[in-house]
Amino acid sequence: MKEKVKGWLAGLIFRLIAFCTLGQISPILSACVIVEQNGKILLIDRSDGLGFTIPGGIVRYGETIEQCVLREAKEETGYEVQLVGLVGIYSALKRDPRFRAVSIAYKGVIVGGTEHGSGEGLPCWRSPEEVSGAMAFDCEMMLQDYRCGKVRLS
Template sequence: MPYRNPTPTVDIIIMIPGRGVVLVKRRNEPHGWALPGGFIDYGETAEQAAVREAREETGLRVELTGLFGVYSDPARDPRLHTISTVFTAVAVDPTELKAGDDAAGVEVFAPGKWPEPMVFDHARILDDYLQTLRRLAIR
């Protein structure tokens, strides 16, 4: 049996200050709402992939603001075993918001007011993100 590795991906939590988090409605299976993101291309850094995927799926130019975490549950994506590096970002110009690439739609949602169904483990990622924001606000 040939040796197999998980596939590296990125997801981006894009905040639009005063409005919320950008989510895309997937055109392809699995259908539902997701964070912008996708596969890292050969020869591309995770950071480059995050900026590229954000632009392709949402029309937004983004500034990465941090590394949020790594999500690697083998069951996180029903298509194959992926490991996602999750970044946080802000939109450079929120007026550029427009669905593109494999996104059937794109919208901004108030924190905690996520649409359904959420795909992959993105509801968990967003819940973890909100918990982190709450912890930081307490300090």
């Protein structure tokens, strides 16, 4: 419930700022990482009930995009990951129903850590077929691009 309220509040605040600036505000930047092992993808079963997502989150002011995705993966799953490639850049206007956001998706591999959950939800390993139709935001599109090797730049 706490995560759902935080998402709702963030969306409200972002819309208020967009209104006050007459739309002259940049989208929020986020990043995520797709990790695959034995045909299963590392996902987060979100605690707010929105479905499954790829580990990731919003880039903080004082960090690079890469630092963000490594931090978010560690916070949400307990795993330390290494980035090994780019899946794509996702900037559809309504890709996140809470606020205007652009996301950069990476490929990664686990290099350490121990699995644990967070307030965001519980990490889990699922085949793409198991989560088809049950993924939040545009994570299903990211996963499809990852699986076919397409690098999306839009």
